[in-house]
Amino acid sequence: MRTWRAGGGSSRTTRWTCGTWISRPGSRRHSFFMSTAQSKNITPRSQDFAAWYQDVVLQGDMAEPAEVVKGCMVIKPNGYAVWEGLQAELDRRFKATGHKNVYFPLFIPESFLRREAEHVEGFSPELAVVTIAGGKKLEEPYVVRPTSETIIGHFFARWIQSWRDLPVLVNQWANVVRWELRTRMFLRTTEFLWQEGHTAHGSEEEAREEAVRMLHIYADVAEEVMAMPVIRGVKSRAEKFAGAQRSYCIEAMMQNGLALQAGTSHELGQNFGKAFDVKYQSKEGTLEYVWQTSWGVSTRLIGGLIMTHSDDKGLVLPPRLAPVKAVIVPIFRKEEEREKVLEAANRMAADLNGAGLTAEVDAREGYNPGHKFFHWEQRGVPVTIELGPRDLAAGTAVVKRRDLGTKESRPKEGLAAAVRGILDEMQSSMLATGRERLKANTVTASSMGEVEEILSSATAEKGGGKFVMAHIKDDPACDAKVKEFRASVRCIPLKDENDGPGKCIVTGETVAQRSVIAKAY
RNA sequence: CGGGGCGUGGCUCAGCCUGGCUAGAGCGCCUGGUUCGGGACCAGGAGGUCGGAGGUUCGAAUCCUCUCGCCCCGACCA
Incomplete structure (x- = not known):
């Protein structure tokens, strides 16, 4: 391949800029009066949290910007070893729950993305597309996978004929590319490493169980292995994965109080089954579409790990x-x-x-x-x-x-x-x-004004971000109100640890429980 | 794409406005010695087509034109 086009034909083609991570610790003036307590090449968290993060990544020798490839990073031995540790812990759990590893192509025919309307709408702005290969213009461009639901859907259709073929439980360890406008090492890079699990089931209930099971595996690894507490929840409709029926997530709180989505698990319903004609013949002889799930965690976990534990002296690893x-x-x-x-x-x-x-x-x-x-x-x-x-x-x-x-x-x-x-x-x-x-920085609010007040005065970059628990209807219009002050509905917790039903802070309608509202990475 | 800024040893920068001798500093790196219970010191040393191209000039890191790249803010981030 020779040329790359960013943006899948959208107007984004040359519009992106790559994040803040190029700036170096030496470029800032540090004060170092204190002798032992202070590090001389790491910006204190209290001064500039984002700069602190970059410094820790660099001084901890975890990774560095790719420099010649905008938005990408080089993961160094110290960082990759942590990823290998996570891979081992996750992979063991995937295998223990019956999943097998597979590998699908990096390139996906562009038309595949278009088959699921919401999916293509969600992803097209951030696609990298190959239009020329082997010196010739391709008849149909390939997109570099941003995720693999589509191509896997295509193959599931070939693999699955009968109820006896179900469930299909596979996982792949891979790299993916999403042309982000703003990048930060580990947290959001143009190319990143992850695993994506994909499963097909004969019933909605079974698919739901699978999605929830994997969410709990993620939470377990986050808490027991990474020592990073998380809230398990359901994404609001506005925040769910493009093409999913329902998305589950684990949300972690960084030291500055910002939320980080650390893992997701999706019930895809029959959306991709219908788009790719993934059908099976049931015991009763009828033709049915499968119910699918997908779930993933990425090298972003490492960013979460760093922002959860590290201090002004540098990296702290569990x-x-x-x-x-x-x-x-x-x-x-x-x-x-x-x-x-x-x-x-x-x-x-x-x-x-x-x-x-x-x-x-x-x-x-x-x-x-x-x-x-x-x-x-x-x-x-x-x-x-x-x-x-x-x-x-x-x-x-x-x-x-x-x-x-x-x-x-x-x-x-x-x-x-x-x-x-x-x-x-x-x-x-x-x-x-x-x-x-997490507990100390989680508060409740009963009106939008209160939510805004808390989140605006919190100045997350300085370490005062909060998780605000509030009743809000699961309606994109309500999410939009929250977005007005650069926060978002992070999730509706699976387990309501608050006071049950209450009135929506936007519409006044009664909703079942409080959701987490926060500023996020 | 709009607004602002920056390209000088590996890193961070000074020098440019007001052209002029061999282009500097700190950190890092190499060698030798003395050190070693929380970032050592001394001495010596390596390392730069000043982003690129063109122009002005006796002479360009410095002035002019073009160009490439990068950073910050905004828009975007299922």
């Missing part, structure tokens, strides 16, 4: 996702100390690794220990271990926990068990902290 659990920093003055300390450090690393805790020794020369502490701190390593002559003499090591910054001397004997204990504690404490933050 132990379960940290590629390296512990780094040992050797300390010595004299040459003979050097040898002894390094030997002890290597032995200690071997012990930890033997106990299943990935550990490394930072034996680099030319950097003093302080430099190394900062280095690993910025990269989010959960535990750093200082090992020097004083420790060797005492048979101990100084163990520091990344999230709280607490340091304590531990006996060398049984260190692996102690570190494991610290990691476990850290994992659950991080989740607890997130839950407290």
